[in-house]
Amino acid sequence: MRLFSTTRQLSRYNRIVLVGNIGADPTYKEISSANDNVYKKWRFSLATNRSKKIGGQWERLTDWHNVETFRTVEHLGVGFGGLL
Numbered sequence: 080m081r082l083f084s085t086t087r088q089l090s091r092y093n094r095i096v097l098v099g100n101i102g103a104d105p106t107y108k109e110i111s112s113a114n115d116n117v118y119k120k121w122r123f124s125l126a127t128n129r130s131k132k133i134g135g136q137w138e139r140l141t142d143w144h145n146v147e148t149f150r151t152v153e154h155l156g157v158g159f160g161g162l163l
Contacts, residue, residue, distance in 0.1 A: 097144060099127035121148050 102124035110118050125144045130137050 097125055097127055097146075099125045099144070102126050102143065118149055122146065
């Protein structure tokens with residue numbers, strides 16, 4: 080699936096890399112385009128961990144991210160709690 084026709088179009092977007100655990104099974108919604116192609120818009124939550132010094136002690140904190148993507152997650156083969 081190609082969403083951008085040129086590298087120039089793609090350069091308008093930021094790319095981030097999150098490594099964490101999936102919080103729930105991914106869900107998707109099918110979206111039809113003008114030329115009758117059907118795409119899946121995936122949604123899932125992702126938990127990432129970080130360490131922060133609080134009161135002289137290091138504590139592990141968890142941040143939750145709500146992710147939406149048009150790229151496929153079917154081939155990842157992960158479910159609840161899986162590392163992504």
